[in-house]
Amino acid sequence: MLQFEAWKKTLVILVAALGIIYAAPNLLPVEREGGGILPGQKINLGLDLQGGSHLLLRVDMDAVVEERLESVAETIRQEFRGRKIRFSGLDVRNAQVRVRLRDTGDTAEARTVFEEFSRFVDIVDEGGEFRIEYNEPGLAALQTSTLEQSIEIIRRRIDPDGTKEPVIQRQGADRILVQLPGVDDPEEIKRLLGRTAKLTFQLVDTSITGVEAKTRGRVPPGTVLLPSDSDDGEYFVVEKRVMVSGELLETAQASFDQNNQPAVSFTLNAEGAKKFGRVTGANIGRPFAIVLDGKVVSAPTIQSQIFGNGQITGSFTVAETNELSLILRAGALPAPLIVMEERSIGPGLGADSVAAGQVAAIVGLVLVIIYMILSYGFFGVLANIALAVNITLILGTLSFIQATLTLPGIAGIVLTMGMAVDANVLVFERIREELRRGRNVMAAIEGGYQRAISTIIDSNLTTLFAALFLYGFGSGPIRGFAVTLAIGIITSLFTAVMVTRMLIIIWLERKRPRELVL
Amino acid sequence: MRLKLVPSETKIDFLKLRLSALGFSGLLVAASIAMFTIIGLNLGIDFRGGILIEARNTEGPAEIGGLRSDLDDLGLGDISLQSFGSETDILVRVQRQDGDEKAQIAAIELITKTLGADYDVRRTEFVGPTVGAELAEKGILAVICSLAAIMVYIWFRFEWQFSIAAILALAHDVLTTIGLFALTSFEFNLATVAAILTIAGYSINDTVVVFDRVRENLRRYKSYEQPAILNMSLNETLSRTVMTSVTTMLALLAIVLFGGAVLRDFALAMMWGVLIGTYSSIFVAVGMLAFFDLKKNLDEDEDPGVMREEG
Numbered sequence: 001m002l003q004f005e006a007w008k009k010t011l012v013i014l015v016a017a018l019g020i021i022y023a024a025p026n027l028l029p030v031e032r033e034g035g036g037i038l039p040g041q042k043i044n045l046g047l048d049l050q051g052g053s054h055l056l057l058r059v060d061m062d063a064v065v066e067e068r069l070e071s072v073a074e075t076i077r078q079e080f081r082g083r084k085i086r087f088s089g090l091d092v093r094n095a096q097v098r099v100r101l102r103d104t105g106d107t108a109e110a111r112t113v114f115e116e117f118s119r120f121v122d123i124v125d126e127g128g129e130f131r132i133e134y135n136e137p138g139l140a141a142l143q144t145s146t147l148e149q150s151i152e153i154i155r156r157r158i159d160p161d162g163t164k165e166p167v168i169q170r171q172g173a174d175r176i177l178v179q180l181p182g183v184d185d186p187e188e189i190k191r192l193l194g195r196t197a198k199l200t201f202q203l204v205d206t207s208i209t210g211v212e213a214k215t216r217g218r219v220p221p222g223t224v225l226l227p228s229d230s231d232d233g234e235y236f237v238v239e240k241r242v243m244v245s246g247e248l249l250e251t252a253q254a255s256f257d258q259n260n261q262p263a264v265s266f267t268l269n270a271e272g273a274k275k276f277g278r279v280t281g282a283n284i285g286r287p288f289a290i291v292l293d294g295k296v297v298s299a300p301t302i303q304s305q306i307f308g309n310g311q312i313t314g315s316f317t318v319a320e321t322n323e324l325s326l327i328l329r330a331g332a333l334p335a336p337l338i339v340m341e342e343r344s345i346g347p348g349l350g351a352d353s354v355a356a357g358q359v360a361a362i363v364g365l366v367l368v369i370i371y372m373i374l375s376y377g378f379f380g381v382l383a384n385i386a387l388a389v390n391i392t393l394i395l396g397t398l399s400f401i402q403a404t405l406t407l408p409g410i411a412g413i414v415l416t417m418g419m420a421v422d423a424n425v426l427v428f429e430r431i432r433e434e435l436r437r438g439r440n441v442m443a444a445i446e447g448g449y450q451r452a453i454s455t456i457i458d459s460n461l462t463t464l465f466a467a468l469f470l471y472g473f474g475s476g477p478i479r480g481f482a483v484t485l486a487i488g489i490i491t492s493l494f495t496a497v498m499v500t501r502m503l504i505i506i507w508l509e510r511k512r513p514r515e516l517v518l
Numbered sequence: 519m520r521l522k523l524v525p526s527e528t529k530i531d532f533l534k535l536r537l538s539a540l541g542f543s544g545l546l547v548a549a550s551i552a553m554f555t556i557i558g559l560n561l562g563i564d565f566r567g568g569i570l571i572e573a574r575n576t577e578g579p580a581e582i583g584g585l586r587s588d589l590d591d592l593g594l595g596d597i598s599l600q601s602f603g604s605e606t607d608i609l610v611r612v613q614r615q616d617g618d619e620k621a622q623i624a625a626i627e628l629i630t631k632t633l634g635a636d637y638d639v640r641r642t643e644f645v646g647p648t649v650g651a652e653l654a655e656k657g658i659l660a661v662i663c664s665l666a667a668i669m670v671y672i673w674f675r676f677e678w679q680f681s682i683a684a685i686l687a688l689a690h691d692v693l694t695t696i697g698l699f700a701l702t703s704f705e706f707n708l709a710t711v712a713a714i715l716t717i718a719g720y721s722i723n724d725t726v727v728v729f730d731r732v733r734e735n736l737r738r739y740k741s742y743e744q745p746a747i748l749n750m751s752l753n754e755t756l757s758r759t760v761m762t763s764v765t766t767m768l769a770l771l772a773i774v775l776f777g778g779a780v781l782r783d784f785a786l787a788m789m790w791g792v793l794i795g796t797y798s799s800i801f802v803a804v805g806m807l808a809f810f811d812l813k814k815n816l817d818e819d820e821d822p823g824v825m826r827e828e829g
Contacts, residue, residue, distance in 0.1 A: 056649060058619075186642055187630065190623060338619045342626075342644040349572065349640035356778035364772030368765050374521035375761065408709060411773055411781050415716070415788065418769030419723075422762040426727065429758040436526065455730040458675060459723040465667045466719030470712055473660030475653070478712045485716070517520075 004505040012498050016389050022396035043398045046406035046480050049354050051347035052181035053189055057154075057337045059174050064146050064335040065095050065134060072117055072132065073097045079113040089129075097132040104128040143173055149334045151176060156330035157192045175340070186344035191323060195293050196333040199246030201276070202238045204287040204299050210235030229295040230315050236296045238289045243279045248272025250308075252328035254321040257313045262321040264312040266328065273308035281305035292324075357410035364414045365391070372421055376428050379518055382503045383424040386495040390420050393491040394484065403487075406480025416488030423460070423496030426452040432518050441516045445504060456496065464489050523764065524757040532752045532800060533745050533808055539801035543690055550697020557700045562707030563643060565657070567614040567650035569626055572602060572641035573633050579605040580637075588632050594625050603779030607640075619646050657711040661692065664715055668722050676729055683806035684725050687798040691721045694794055695787065709784045717791025720766070724759060724799040731755050732804070736812055744813055748804055763796045 025042050047054050069092045076099060080087050086102040101110060110130070114123050120138025124131040134142065147170050158180055159166050167179040183189060205223045213219045214235045222241070228234040248268050255265040268276055280288070280302045289299040290312050297314045316324070368387065372380035394413055398405055431448030439447065467489065470482035563570050575581075582599060585608065589597045595613045602609035610629060615621040622644055630639055645653070665688055673681035695714055699706050731751040739747060770792065773785035 187627060194623075339623055339644070340619060340646040341649040342623075342642060344642040346638065346640040348574075348638065353778055353780065356776060356781075360773045360775075360777035360781070363776050364769040367768040367772060371521075371765060371768060377520060407778075407780055408712060408784065411777065411784060414769050414773050414777070415766065418766035419720070419762070421765050422723070422758075425758050425761045425765070429755075429761070432526070432757075433754065451734070455727050458730060459726040462668055462671060462722045462726055463719035465671060466664050466715045466722075469660050469664035469667065470715050473656045473663070474712065475656075475708070478708050481712050481716075485719075 004502050008498065009502060012502050015393070015494070016499070019389065019393040019396035022399045023392045026395055026399060041399060041402065043395065044402050044404045045350075045354070046404045046409070046477060047179060047181060047343070047350075048345050048407045048477050049350050049357075049405065049410075050181050051183065051345050051350035052179065053183045053186045053344040054342065055178040055180075055189065055193075055339055056171070056341035057176045057178060057193065058340050059143075059146055059150050059176060059334075060336040060338055061143060061146065061174050062095070064142065065139070066092060067335075068142065069095065069097050069132075069134075072121070073099075075116070076113060080110070083109055083113070085109055085113075095133055098129065099132075100129045146334045147174070147176060150337065153331050153333050154178060154193060154337075157327060158189055160326060160330065176337070182347060183344060184347065186342070188323070190339060190342075192327060193333075193337050193339075195327065196336050197246070197324075197327040197330075198293055198332045199249070199328060200242045200291045201244040201279070202240075202242055202289050202291055203279070203283060204289050205237040205239055206286065208237055210237055213237045226289070226291060226294060226296050229292060229297045234296075236289055236299055238291065238296065243288075244268065244272055244275050246328065246332050248275070249328055252325040254318065254325045255311065257311055261313060262316045262318045263314075264316070264321050264325045264328065266310055266312065266325075268308050268310075276310070277305055277307040353407050353410075357407065357414075361410065361414050361417070364417050368417050368421060372424075376518060378507075379428055379504070382500055382507070383421055383428070385503060386424065386499040387417065387420055389499050390488070390491050390495040391417065393495070394487050397487045397491065398484070403483045404480055405484070406477040408477045409480035409484040412481045412484030412488060416485065416492060419463070420488060420492035420495070423452075423456045423492060424500050426456055426459075427496065427500070428518060431516075435516060435518060441513055442508065444516065445508065449501060453497065456493065460489050460493050522757070524760050526757075528753045528756055529749075530753060530756070531749060532804065533749055536801065536805040536808060540805050543798070543802050546697070547690055547693050550693045550700070553697045553700035557703070559696070559700055559706040560703045562705040562710075563611065563645045563650070564707040565650050565654040567645050567647040569610075569612040569615075569622060569629070570641070570643040571610040571612075571626070571629055571633075571639060573608055573610070573637040573639045575606045575608070575636055576638050577636045580608045582608065585633070589629065592625075592628055592632060594628070607779075608637075614647060614650075622646065653708060657708065660711060661714060661718075664718060665689070665692070668718070672722075672726070672729075676733060677812070679807060679810035679812060680729050680733075683803045683810075684722060684729070686806050687725055687803035688718055688721060690798050690802050691717055691791065691794050695791060698790055699787075704783055704787070710787060713784050713787040713791065716788060717795055720788075720791060721795030721798060724762075724795055725803045727758065728752060728755050728799050728804060729807075732807065732812075740813075744811070745808065748808055752800055752804055759796055759800070763792055766792050 073090055073092050076097070077090055085106045088100050088102060090097070090099040092098075101107065104127070107125070107128070111123075114121075114130070114132065117132070120134060120141065121132050122135045151168050151170065154176065155166065155168055158164070158178070164180060164182070166181075167177065169177045171177045178189075178193075180189060205220060207220060210225065211234075213225050219225050219237050222239060223237050224240050226236050226238050228236065248271055250267045250269040250272070252264055252266040255263050257263040284302050284304065287299040287301045290297045297312055300313070312324075365387075369384045372383050372387075374380070376383065391413070394416065397403075427448050430452045431444050434444035434447045435441075464486060467482045467486040471479055471486065474482055580601060582601060586597075586599050589599060589610065594615060597613075598611040600609050601607060612625060612629065615625050626642060626644060633639070665685065668688065669681050669685045672684045692714055695717060698704075699710065704710075728751060731754055732748060735742075735747045735751050736744075739750075742750075767789060770785045770789045773781050774789070777785060
């Protein structure tokens with residue numbers, strides 16, 4: 001006699017109820033904000049469905065290493081001078097600091113200078129010529145601190161109000177993944193992240209004009225030739241020494257100058273204001289260059305001593321001053337970011353995809369339902385009930401584990417509808433065979449289930465393997481497909497083995513049919 | 519009255535068709551490899567690197583001709599422009615630009631500007647050369663690893679002969695699918711890899727169902743000849759095979775018709791996969807199985823747990 005134990009019935013009802021409860025928020029039209037009667041949340045839509053930007057960025061570590069080694073070289077220069085160690089050929093090349101001692105008798109003394117950096121660099125002595133480069137732990141520590149700092153700055157730039165729920169994650173040694181939902185203009189994000197925004201104030205050397213220096217190819221010692229920011233081919237000879245830098249900014253705001261041109265107003269903090277006051281007080285009448293990422297934005301002449309407040313003017317649009325002030329408020333990136341991969345979906349396309357996915361799912365479902373009823377009659381209806389439970393369970397599971405539903409994920413659900421009925425088909429075909437062998441209804445159904453079960457498990461497990469590998473090696477949307485496929489396989493196993501079986505047994509107990517046409 | 523695509527009891531001699539089917543499959547695989555080597559795959563930006571932009575003309579139908587000459591004037595190299603899904607939508611594909619990643623980002627801005635205000639950019643995808651190479655590597659690994667895992671699983675659940683037959687059938691499906699992509703110049707991208715793996719999953723599912731029946735019948739009908747058992751197993755599972763193929767096809771058809779342009783290629787590839795997977799489980803998997811002496815093996819490892827009460 002076929003049995004379906006009470007605990008199994010309870011389990012089926014419990015699981016189905018949980019499925020309905022967790023799937024329900026997706027079917028209710030109203031946006032709920034927690035605290036409702038239902039415990040679950042809506043399914044997490046992927047960027048391809050809700051619109052948004054996915055950016056894989058690489059932090060230019062070479063630039064950071066270069067910069068750090070420059071500062072190491074500078075320290076060495078000052079220390080050596082202070083200790084009267086004579087040296088030559090101090091420079092930074094190929095991620096190495098090189099310096100040659102004129103007198104190898106100074107080696108011990110030089111080593112005490114190097115001692116300061118020995119935690120993070122390797123020092124090779126080649127007979128008086130030293131090569132200093134980052135060692136592995138030093139490089140790893142530098143990578144970690146640079147990436148953490150970059151992530152923080154990125155967050156402040158793209159989500160200044162903390163309302164957009166971006167994903168910003170470190171990936172591997174030098175990469176950062178940024179996923180920002182609901183973006184109207186992906187180009188804007190790239191502009192926001194596209195500059196490091198190192199802001200410095202440096203005095204202009206007026207002994208020679210920029211154009212002269214450019215043609216001569218030489219600048220006075222202690223100065224550097226910088227291009228203008230506005231692509232007008234102008235150059236400035238600027239003192240290397242940074243008088244005030246962007247870290248001392250208190251805030252920055254988009255504003256307008258006295259000619260009503262868009263500008264950025266800034267306020268320096270106390271330390272910055274003191275420095276700024278000292279420099280401007282001592283250099284009235286000299287042009288003072290405002291340098292952003294190695295380009296001179298403007299070089300106004302100092303009219304009077306200025307303390308905490310100033311204005312950056314240039315040929316800006318209002319949008320540009322808004323972006324620039326945001327970037328300056330957020331702070332400078334420790335290194336340039338390079339976009340390695342971008343996938344941006346507009347909100348319109350996302351909504352269209354959801355709509356198309358829903359239509360495809362409903363049409364697919366209806367087609368399968370009709371075909372199952374045509375093929376198996378009443379048992380087809382039972383299989384369809386199981387299919388409905390199955391879809392509810394897939395949606396409920398997706399909501400419960402807060403997996404991300406992507407467009408390929410929707411395809412996965414629709415595909416599962418077609419494949420989910422397979423377990424039932426296997427059983428029903430077996431029952432048909434048993435009936436054909438002349439068995440009575442009970443025995444045929446019992447035998448059908450008994451024989452089909454190992455096939456069902458074998459065949460589903462192999463598909464599950466494919467899904468797991470898709471998840472393991474896939475990325476983004478493809479993972480979404482793997483997730484729905486895997487969930488679909490597991491729930492369809494459950495519904496075929498438990499739900500349809502329960503329904504059939506209940507039917508058998510009520511009707512006690514002598515005959516079964518299948 | 520029931521809809522039955524396959525009569526209740528069939529007695530088709532599948533094994534008689536085996537050699538011609540295997541010959542046909544061999545030709546198909548050889549042709550696929552030839553297509554792949556000669557024509558090659560139309561690799562999407564996922565693997566090759568490059569830029570893809572989908573845009574919609576908000577003012578009416580897209581003017582492909584005018585846009586094409588405008589875009590060609592940009593001098594960004596090989597640009598493909600096609601309508602996508604509807605007459606207002608276009609898809610622009612641009613080859614990887616010379617130079618570093620910055621050059622690519624500049625190209626995106628240039629194209630967006632050229633499209634002008636009438637066009638609403640709905641999707642921008644850019645894959646740099648490094649990431650493209652990594653994605654390709656991952657894709658190949660995914661396919662190889664899942665094939666290996668499936669083979670080991672079949673080996674574990676059945677005897678080694680089944681495992682070999684199954685993996686040959688799978689390789690057949692994967693290779694001919696790749697051949698089809700080479701022949702049709704359909705874009706081969708990440709979604710295609712997903713489709714291939716799903717095809718592998720579907721095909722092996724089908725094969726396992728048939729193999730399960732073969733094993734069961736081998737144990738149950740000890741006096742029968744092996745070819746008779748194989749034929750019987752195929753006939754017994756035929757109705758189920760067709761049934762499941764049809765339901766899956768119906769679901770895929772819904773995606774092709776209503777799921778939107780992005781999913782269409784994926785679903786089409788899957789439909790091909792269902793066809794070839796169903797064919798290969800019958801003719802390639804069982805066809806190969808016929809070359810082995812399965813009964814000898816069965817005698818050696820007798821499983822006393824199997825039901826054997828009737829004939």
